[in-house]
Amino acid sequence: MPDVELNFERSxxxxxxxxxxxxMDKAGYDLLFLADPSNMSWLTGYDGWSFYVHQGVLLAMxxxxxxxxxxxxxxxxLRTVFMDAADIIGYPDHYVQSTERHPMDHLCDVIxxxxxxxxxxxxxxxxxxxxxxAFASLQTNLPNATFKDAGGIVNWQRIVKSPQEIEYIRRAxxxxxxxxxxxxxxxxxxxxxxxxVADILHTAAFGADGHGGDYCxxxxxxxxxxxxxxxxxxxxxxxxxxNEITFFxxxxxxxxxxxxxxxxxxxxxxxxxxxDAEKAMVESLNxxxxxxxxxxxxxxxxxxxxxxxxSFGFEKDSRxxxxxxxxxxxxxxxxxxSLRKGDMTVLEPGMCIHFIPSLWLDDAGLxxxxxxxxxxxxxxPFCNYPRKLLVKD
Amino acid sequence: MPDVELNFERSxxxxxxxxxxxxMDKAGYDLLFLADPSNMSWLTGYDGWSFYVHQGVLLAMxxxxxxxxxxxxxxxxLRTVFMDAADIIGYPDHYVQSTERHPMDHLCDVIxxxxxxxxxxxxxxxxxxxxxxAFASLQTNLPNATFKDAGGIVNWQRIVKSPQEIEYIRRAxxxxxxxxxxxxxxxxxxxxxxxxVADILHTAAFGADGHGGDYCxxxxxxxxxxxxxxxxxxxxxxxxxxNEITFFxxxxxxxxxxxxxxxxxxxxxxxxxxxDAEKAMVESLNxxxxxxxxxxxxxxxxxxxxxxxxSFGFEKDSRxxxxxxxxxxxxxxxxxxSLRKGDMTVLEPGMCIHFIPSLWLDDAGLxxxxxxxxxxxxxxPFCNYPRKLLVKD
Numbered sequence: 001m002p003d004v005e006l007n008f009e010r011s012x013x014x015x016x017x018x019x020x021x022x023x024m025d026k027a028g029y030d031l032l033f034l035a036d037p038s039n040m041s042w043l044t045g046y047d048g049w050s051f052y053v054h055q056g057v058l059l060a061m062x063x064x065x066x067x068x069x070x071x072x073x074x075x076x077x078l079r080t081v082f083m084d085a086a087d088i089i090g091y092p093d094h095y096v097q098s099t100e101r102h103p104m105d106h107l108c109d110v111i112x113x114x115x116x117x118x119x120x121x122x123x124x125x126x127x128x129x130x131x132x133x134a135f136a137s138l139q140t141n142l143p144n145a146t147f148k149d150a151g152g153i154v155n156w157q158r159i160v161k162s163p164q165e166i167e168y169i170r171r172a173x174x175x176x177x178x179x180x181x182x183x184x185x186x187x188x189x190x191x192x193x194x195x196x197v198a199d200i201l202h203t204a205a206f207g208a209d210g211h212g213g214d215y216c217x218x219x220x221x222x223x224x225x226x227x228x229x230x231x232x233x234x235x236x237x238x239x240x241x242x243n244e245i246t247f248f249x250x251x252x253x254x255x256x257x258x259x260x261x262x263x264x265x266x267x268x269x270x271x272x273x274x275x276d277a278e279k280a281m282v283e284s285l286n287x288x289x290x291x292x293x294x295x296x297x298x299x300x301x302x303x304x305x306x307x308x309x310x311s312f313g314f315e316k317d318s319r320x321x322x323x324x325x326x327x328x329x330x331x332x333x334x335x336x337x338s339l340r341k342g343d344m345t346v347l348e349p350g351m352c353i354h355f356i357p358s359l360w361l362d363d364a365g366l367x368x369x370x371x372x373x374x375x376x377x378x379x380x381p382f383c384n385y386p387r388k389l390l391v392k393d
Numbered sequence: 394m395p396d397v398e399l400n401f402e403r404s405x406x407x408x409x410x411x412x413x414x415x416x417m418d419k420a421g422y423d424l425l426f427l428a429d430p431s432n433m434s435w436l437t438g439y440d441g442w443s444f445y446v447h448q449g450v451l452l453a454m455x456x457x458x459x460x461x462x463x464x465x466x467x468x469x470x471l472r473t474v475f476m477d478a479a480d481i482i483g484y485p486d487h488y489v490q491s492t493e494r495h496p497m498d499h500l501c502d503v504i505x506x507x508x509x510x511x512x513x514x515x516x517x518x519x520x521x522x523x524x525x526x527a528f529a530s531l532q533t534n535l536p537n538a539t540f541k542d543a544g545g546i547v548n549w550q551r552i553v554k555s556p557q558e559i560e561y562i563r564r565a566x567x568x569x570x571x572x573x574x575x576x577x578x579x580x581x582x583x584x585x586x587x588x589x590v591a592d593i594l595h596t597a598a599f600g601a602d603g604h605g606g607d608y609c610x611x612x613x614x615x616x617x618x619x620x621x622x623x624x625x626x627x628x629x630x631x632x633x634x635x636n637e638i639t640f641f642x643x644x645x646x647x648x649x650x651x652x653x654x655x656x657x658x659x660x661x662x663x664x665x666x667x668x669d670a671e672k673a674m675v676e677s678l679n680x681x682x683x684x685x686x687x688x689x690x691x692x693x694x695x696x697x698x699x700x701x702x703x704s705f706g707f708e709k710d711s712r713x714x715x716x717x718x719x720x721x722x723x724x725x726x727x728x729x730x731s732l733r734k735g736d737m738t739v740l741e742p743g744m745c746i747h748f749i750p751s752l753w754l755d756d757a758g759l760x761x762x763x764x765x766x767x768x769x770x771x772x773x774p775f776c777n778y779p780r781k782l783l784v785k786d
Contacts, residue, residue: 078623096712133518205628233441234440
C-alpha cells in the first residue's frame with residue numbers, strides 16, 4: 001500500500017465506497033464516472049487544484065476506484081489517494097486544451113481496456129467539470145455503453161458526516177469565528193474593502209486554535225449598502241462608509257471541510273428599518289433552529305422559518321439553507337438538501353447545514369447565518385458568535 | 394443608460410461585441426450562448442461569484458447582449474453590466490438545484506420570446522459551467538434550432554489586449570512582485586505553509602503601488618521537495634525544511650486581470666542537480682523570450698525553448714506557456730494559444746502570455762516563469778524580479 005498521509009482512515013474510504021455501491025446497485029449502474037472534485041476527493045482522498053483540466057474517478061462494482069487525469073497530476077494523485085499506482089492513470093499533455101483530441105477520448109480507452117465499455121455508465125450530467133463536450137466524447141467512443149444521469153448519487157452519500165468529518169468542520173468553525181472577530185476589530189469608515197479582505201484572508205489561512213486554514217470554495221463576500229442587494233458581489237477598492245451596513249458572508253475551511261457563517265455590521269447607528277429586518281431575521285432563524293430536529297423535514301424547517309418571517313411582514317423568495325461539508329470551488333454547498341418548502345428530506349443526526357437567512361431590502365442587504373449539526377437533541381450551531389446585527393460606532 | 398461604474402469605456406465593449414459578431418458571421422452563427430464567466434464579463438462587464446449556478450450571456454447579431462441568470466444575481470448584473478434592465482433577465486429561485494426543473498428550460502423560454510429559437514446557436518461545448526445537462530435542456534426545448542460548438546470563439550477575440558487591459562495587468566504585476574518579495578522575506582525552516590500562505594493572500598488582496606488586489610483564479614501553489622513533483626498541490630500545515638526547494642506559483646490579480654509569476658526558493662545551499670536544472674531552465678526561458686517576437690509563431694518559441702532545454706539534457710513533456718488576462722476560477726489561462734510545438738498561432742503585439750518553464754525532477758520541482766507582453770520590439774516581461782533560483786540561507 002502506498003505511504004500516503006490520508007485525512008481519514010482507510011476503513012472510512014472503504015465504507016464510503018461500499019455505501020456508494022449500494023446506491024449504484026439500487027439505481028442499476030455498473031460504473032460511475034465522477035468529475036466533481038468533491039466527490040473524487042471523498043471517495044479517494046484526491047486533493048489538488050487540477051479541476052481546470054478534465055479528470056475524474058471511475059468506480060465499478062468491484063476493485064478500487066480508478067483515478068484518471070492529466071499526466072502531471074497523476075503525481076499529485078500518487079501523493080494524495082489511497083489506491084495503488086496501478087489505479088492512477090494519467091493522459092499525455094497533448095490532450096490538454098487541444099482542438100484535435102479530447103481528453104475524454106483517452107478515458108474511453110481506459111474504460112475499454114478494463115472491459116467496462118458495455119456497462120451502464122452513470123455520469124454527473126449537471127456537474128461543473130462535466131462539460132457537454134465530455135459527454136459527447138463518451139457517447140461517440142463508447143457506442144455499446146448505456147448512459148444514465150448519476151445526479152448527485154455520491155453527494156447524497158456524503159450528507160451524513162462521520163465523526164472525523166465533524167471534527168474538521170469544528171476546526172473550520174474556530175477559523176470562521178476568528179475571521180469575523182478580525183473583521184469587527186478592523187473595519188471602520190474609510191478603510192478600503194480590499195484591505196479588510198487582506199486581513200480576512202490572512203486569518204482564513206493562518207487558522208485558529210492550532211489548526212491551519214485551507215482555501216475556501218467561495219471567496220469573501222462583503223457588499224455594503226445598496227450593493228448588498230446583490231448577494232454575490234465580492235469586493236473592490238472602495239471604502240467603507242459611516243452609517244452603512246455591510247454583510248460578511250465568510251467561510252472557514254480546514255482540510256477542504258467548510259464552516260460558513262454570515263454576519264452583518266452597521267458602521268454607526270443602524271436605521272430602524274435595518275433593526276426591524278434584524279429582529280425578523282433572528283427570530284425566524286431561531287424558529288427554524290427549533291424545528292431542525294432529527295425526524296423533521298427540510299420543509300418543516302422552512303415552514304417554521306418562512307412563517308415567522310412573514311409574520312414580521314417580510315418576504316424572501318429564495319431557499320434559506322443547504323447542506324455543506326467537503327467542497328471545492330465554485331460552491332461550498334453540497335447540492336443535496338435545501339431548506340425550502342417542498343424539500344421533504346428527513347433530517348438525520350450528522351447532517352450539516354448552512355442555515356442562511358438573508359434579506360435584500362431596497363437600500364441594503366442583511367445576512368445572519370449559522371452552520372448547524374443535526375443531533376438527536378436538536379440543532380447544534382458549530383459557531384459561538386453573537387447572533388445579531390453588530391454595531392460599531 | 395444605467396449609472397454603472399464600468400472597468401472599460403462603453404466604446405471598448407462595443408468594439409468587443411463588433412469583433413465577436415464578425416467571427417460569428419464568418420462561422421455562420423446567429424446566436425451565441427456564453428456560460429464562461431470570463432467571456433460574460435469581457436462582453437458585458439458582469440462581475441460576481443455566481444457561476445456556481447447556471448447563467449450566461451446571449452449575443453445575437455444585433456441589439457445589446459442579454460444577461461441571464463439567477464434572480465438574486467440579476468441585481469448584481471444591474472450593478473456591473475452596461476446594458477439596460479430590459480436585457481437583464483433573472484430566473485426564479487425554484488429552478489436552483491432542483492430535481493424537477495432545469496434553469497436552462499427557463500433560458501429556452503427567453504430564446505423563444507426573442508424569436509431566436511430557429512437560429513443557429515453556438516454554445517461553448519467544452520467550457521466548465523456548460524454542463525452536459527445544460528446542453529440536453531437546449532436540445533430538448535429548442536427542437537428547431539441548430540446547435541454548433543462555439544469552441545473558444547470569444548476567448549480568441551480576447552487574445553490581443555487593449556491598452557486599458559494591459560494597464561490592469563501591469564498593476565497585477567506590481568502585486569505579484571510584492572507577493573514574491575513577501576515570500577522571500579518571511580519563508581524560513583519551521584514555518585508552516587499555511588502561515589506563509591496567510592502572508593501571501595494578505596499581500597494579494599492588499600495590493601501594491603496604490604492598487605488593490607482582486608481574487609486570483611488560482612490559489613497559491615507552493616509544493617516543496619518531492620511534493621513539488623506534483624504541480625497542482627496547494628498547501629498544508631507542514632513546515633518548510635532546511636535544504637529543500639519550494640516553487641511558488643503565484644498570481645497577482647487586479648479587476649479580474651492576472652499577472653502570474655513563479656519563482657523557486659532554496660532554503661539552504663541548493664544541490665548541484667538543482668543548480669543544473671535552474672541553469673537549463675533560465676537559459677531555455679531566455680531563448681524562448683528571444684524568439685517571442687511579433688510575427689513568429691508559438692511553435693517557434695517552443696522550438697527555441699525546448700531545443701535549448703534538450704541541449705542541457707533535460708526533457709519536458711508538457712506545454713510551456715499559455716495566454717492570460719481576464720479570468721475567473723478555476724483557471725487563469727485564457728485557453729487559446731499554447732507555447733508548444735505545432736501551435737502555429739502567430740504572435741501579435743498586445744498578446745499576453747504566461748511563459749512557464751517547469752521541471753519535475755525525481756526529488757524536486759522547479760518553476761521560474763515570466764508573464765510577457767508581445768510588442769513590436771519583442772517580448773516585454775511585466776515583472777521585474779530576479780530570474781533565478783533564489784537562495785535563502
